[in-house]
Amino acid sequence: MTAYGTPLTAAPTPIPGLTVWELPVHGDSRGWFKENWQREKMTAAGLPDFGPVQNNISFNDAVGTTRGIHAEPWDKFVSVATGRIFGAWVDLREGPSFGAVYTCELDPSRAVFVPRGVGNAYQTLEPDTAYAYLVNDHWSADAAYTFLNLADETVAIAWPIPLDQAELSAKDAAHPRLAQVAPVPPRKTLILGAGGQLGRALRDALGERPHIEYATRSQLDLADPDLPTARRWGDYDTIINAAAHTAVDAAETAAGRRDAWAANVTGVAALARIAAEHRLTLVHVSSDYVFDGTLDRPYREDDPVCPLGVYGQTKAAGDALAALAPRHYIVRTSWVIGDGSNFVRTMTGLAARGIDPRVVDDQIGRLTFADDLARGIHHLLTTRAAYGIYNLTGTGEPTSWADIARRVFELTGHDPARVTGVSTDDYYASATTPIAPRPHNSVLETGKIEATGITMRSTFESLAAYVVTASPTSQEVHLPPT
Structure with missing residues (x-):
């Protein structure tokens, strides 16, 4: 009754x-x-x-x-x-x-x-x-x-x-x-941008379990208008968006501007809608470029965005859209180094070839190694930290690109004095193609994510371990965006 x-x-x-x-x-x-x-x-x-x-x-x-x-x-x-x-x-x-x-x-x-x-x-x-x-x-x-x-x-x-x-x-x-009976597996986790530095690090961190799915741009393009129907999204629990248009200088051109907005804004808007509709957790990786770099202190998660160039503008817009997903982690990072062409490998190659580089010394920040970034994302998901924005970078004393280059030379047994520091304006003075403005201060405050129980490695501790395995890739000096 x-x-x-x-x-x-x-x-x-x-x-x-x-x-x-x-x-x-x-x-x-x-x-x-x-x-x-x-x-x-x-x-x-x-x-x-x-x-x-x-x-x-x-x-x-x-x-x-x-x-x-x-x-x-x-x-x-x-x-x-x-x-x-x-x-x-x-x-x-x-x-x-x-x-x-x-x-x-x-x-x-x-x-x-x-x-x-x-x-x-x-x-x-x-x-x-x-x-x-x-x-x-x-x-x-x-x-x-x-x-x-x-x-x-x-x-x-x-x-x-x-x-x-x-x-x-x-x-x-x-x-x-x-x-x-075959046990029902967990809902799927989808990693977008699986071919990039962070995507490869996430593969190392999350493994090849059946419910973990990796997609490169050729397999799933953020700019594809059919993205909302590209998967049976009810079968998924989490999307990690490690994909982005990161060619900061190309973004200042007409074609590059379209590509940057398509991937970094329109694509993120589609992901946010998918996440909201299907109750998924959206992890969106963002950048120090959402700030103009004029503060005299590290940037916090609640500082107003004020991007300088097109790339930064698209990342700031993408952050605002990702935040519309009720279950979201926006992970802002800087100066990412991982498996692929990057600044550290470039410096390793120049040192070995006897080339003495001119490197920018008025941009200050911290390197973030892709394996640490992947570890931090995994930590947020597994601990079910409060949703929101988190800064996630290496820790330790902020340095310039020139300081990092000198440390790479030293770690590889070369004279760090071979590196000459120059201003950003001098470095690009002879450029014949559009150059994006860079923030001079890219230092992000990491106290919020550390309060969730993770300890990030120091930049130079990670650098020393990375240089042992890094192989030179180019004679060009790259200043990679995140």
Whole structure:
């Protein structure tokens, strides 16, 4: 019998994320009323803000009608409108709780939140039972389901009405036993820009697990207008955007300006919409170039953006768009060094070839090594740090590009005095193509991310380790943007 007047409460179960909800039901001689799902009250009480998009009702004529066990690729909030059921849930997700079981009865005063990958089944205990469920993805023929046999001996569900006396489909009766069930993997993580320095470092950090997907620009282009339909986004949990148009000087040309805005703004807007619509976490990598570099202190996350050139303008606009995704990490970094052509490898090559470079000495910042950047991103995701903007760079005393070049020469056994420092204006005085303005102060304050429990390595500690493995790539002096 339905209980009236109970307060809204939630209780955990042995299955992680599966919660039982006691619902207030208000009744009198005319009947009863309840708020079956109330977002504000329930999220305040701990229900995930799971974003339901579809409501389904299954009407069952007879006692003993039995349905399941189905693990679907979306979250569900199940309840009863009329009648009463015996509900059974089995964790079919990959992990230590695989095979865990929970059962209870549901009437109109009780509901259950069922996370994606948990098998759901029920048996009716009264005639004319209406079973309702909210889901947070639309039904799709392409969706992958996982099934378990109702009579599996391992989970040993104690059905009130024996299955040989119950009404069930031939399909449900033929589903596999637990030993034959492939566990439901986690939702996918997609890394965009997998061919770049950070993309390669993220591959090293996250590995080649089945639910980690890497995409280069040729495989998934941020500027592609079909990006919103390029994947079944309901299968994803996280997008890490390590892709960008980073040719800062080319961005000052007509063609480069279009390319920069397409990748760094239009593409990010599409990612933010995808993340918002499908409740994904968006990690967006940004740059010190969103600032003009005129402050006499390190830049904090809450400092107003004030970019100098087109590249910086597109990155600042991209940050604003990425922040529209409710679950976002905007990671601002500077002077990235990783696996590929970069300033350190250039200096290594020049030192070895006997070339004495002129290097800019009025731009101040800290190197950020791509493996440290990947480690920081992984830390934010695994610790579920508060969403928002985080500065993430190497630590230690800020230096100029010329200071870094001298340290590279010294580490490779060459005379650091061979490096001549010059101003930015002098260095580019003879340029015949457009040159983007650079911030003179690129130092970012890293206290916020360090407060989440990560310690970033010092720039020169990382540099010493990197130079051991770096191989020269060019005779040109590159001042790489982030």
